[in-house]
């Protein structure tokens with residue numbers, strides 16, 4: 589049994605007061621307690637950004653990677669020990685700009701890892717430059733005359749690349765977000781959980797009030813196996829048009845389930861092919 593106290597570290601968050609990262613962190617810890625996630629069964633990987641500090645405040649095995657490179661680390665961990673729950677905490681700049689290629693290929697390969705995307709539509713850690721999610725016309729330090737680019741939808745990219753679980757949550761709704769963390773974790777294959785997260789300091793447009801006004805939850809009658817409908821909703825953005833919940837979910841073999849070398853036991857339990865590294869160095873270096 590995991591208790592909240594088990595997840596505490598000596599570090600107090602340095603996030604700005606009111607930042608959506610606080611409630612994402614709270615919802616994730618709730619899910620840890622409900623599902624018994626601890627360092628014996630789970631590992632966190634983070635990229636670079638304000639979101640990445642979450643691994644310092646949560647006492648679980650974790651690795652904070654280079655900018656945009658959390659996914660390759662996570663896929664390596666999953667291949668080495670596929671019995672672990674692997675959660676990747678990333679931002680929209682981290683995963684959709686520099687890490688965009690890794691994002692697309694992780695979705696395509698259906699790795700059994702969970703991508704938690706802190707989607708604040710800005711580069712927060714570097715004090716407010718336009719990210720791939722920043723709206724057209726939005727004035728930032730890097731776009732003082734207004735952003736000339738259109739934003740991308742991470743949901744659409746994931747769907748187009750072949751992701752088998754695509755969901756969107758809102759950091760302002762901790763109970764629903766906790767549930768989405770659990771649903772994503774229970775899916776066998778890649779899961780994208782895009783979380784709308786207000787950056788209260790550098791993006792005043794996408795505020796808590798904006799999302800409360802314009803986001804809605806998909807109803808009971810929504811068919812999450814209908815990819816065409818999921819694509820349509822993923823592209824919608826505007827007044828009362830921002831869908832929350834599981835947009836798409838289908839069962840397909842994960843990457844790891846198709847690798848014969850790890851069918852019986854994790855890779856780390858296998859004997860090394862080469863015991864003598866000296867010979868390898870001589871051969872290849």
Ligand code: SF4
Pocket residue numbers: 602603604606607608609638708712713786787788789790
């Ligand atoms: Fe949160 Fe934005 Fe502050 Fe970063 S800069 S901690 S994202 S409010």
